[in-house]
Structures are given as structure tokens and as C-alpha cells.
Amino acid sequence: QVQLVESGGGLVQAGGSLRLSCAASGSIGKLVMGWYRQAPGKQRELVATFTNSDSTNYADSVKGRFSISRDNGKKTVYLQMNSLKPEDTAVYLCNAQQWGWNYWGQGTQVTVSS
Numbered sequence: 001q002v003q004l005v006e007s008g009g010g011l012v013q014a015g016g017s018l019r020l021s022c023a024a025s026g027s028i029g030k031l032v033m034g035w036y037r038q039a040p041g042k043q044r045e046l047v048a049t050f051t052n053s054d055s056t057n058y059a060d061s062v063k064g065r066f067s068i069s070r071d072n073g074k075k076t077v078y079l080q081m082n083s084l085k086p087e088d089t090a091v092y093l094c095n096a097q098q099w100g101w102n103y104w105g106q107g108t109q110v111t112v113s114s
Contacts, residue, residue, distance in 0.1 A: 009108030022094030024075040037090035
């Protein structure tokens with residue numbers, strides 16, 4: 001069973017930055033990890049992920065502002081978010097996939113004030 005713990009959310013003014021972290025435990029082998037977000041009344045959407053081939057995939061709305069990275073030794077994935085906008089306000093959820101299973105963290109709130 002894979003457990004994911006996110007941290008780093010908070011309240012920031014528009015134009016500011018935040019860095020989210022997600023640490024995975026309980027897994028053996030490769031995890032494909034990424035970040036999604038869900039705003040009130042909206043569907044969950046992809047923000048940034050690694051792929052099976054270790055490339056990265058970003059939502060158009062965050063390209064050039066957000067950057068995903070990872071520390072394989074620590075099984076941790078990061079999301080550096082710059083130039084934040086009020087429309088980035090959401091619960092950010094860490095996702096990990098392994099052997100066809102999909103795991104989610106509890107989410108961390110990011111609120112961007114205008």
C-alpha cells in the first residue's frame with residue numbers, strides 16, 4: 001500500500017510562489033508521480049506529471065509558471081509554482097501510479113489572493 005503525504009500549501013498573494021512536496025512511502029519499485037488540483041465546483045484536473053518514460057506533462061494553464069521535479073532516492077516529488085494567479089486556487093493532490101494502481105494524497109490547500 002502506497003501512502004502519499006503532501007506539504008507546502010498555504011495562502012499567497014498573486015504573483016507569489018509556493019513549493020509543494022509529496023513524499024511516498026510503502027512502495028517497492030518505480031512510482032509514476034504527479035500533481036492534480038481540484039477547485040470548488042470543478043472537476044479534478046492534471047497540473048503536472050511525470051510519465052512512464054520519465055518525461056513531464058503540464059497543463060497548458062501552468063506551462064512556464066510551474067515546474068515538477070523529483071528526488072528518486074527520497075521518493076518525493078515537488079511542484080514549484082511561480083507567478084501564481086487567483087485561478088490557481090485549489091486543493092492540490094499528489095498522485096502515484098504503480099502496476100495499474102492509482103494512489104492519492106489527502107491534498108493541500110493553495111489559496112492565491114488578488
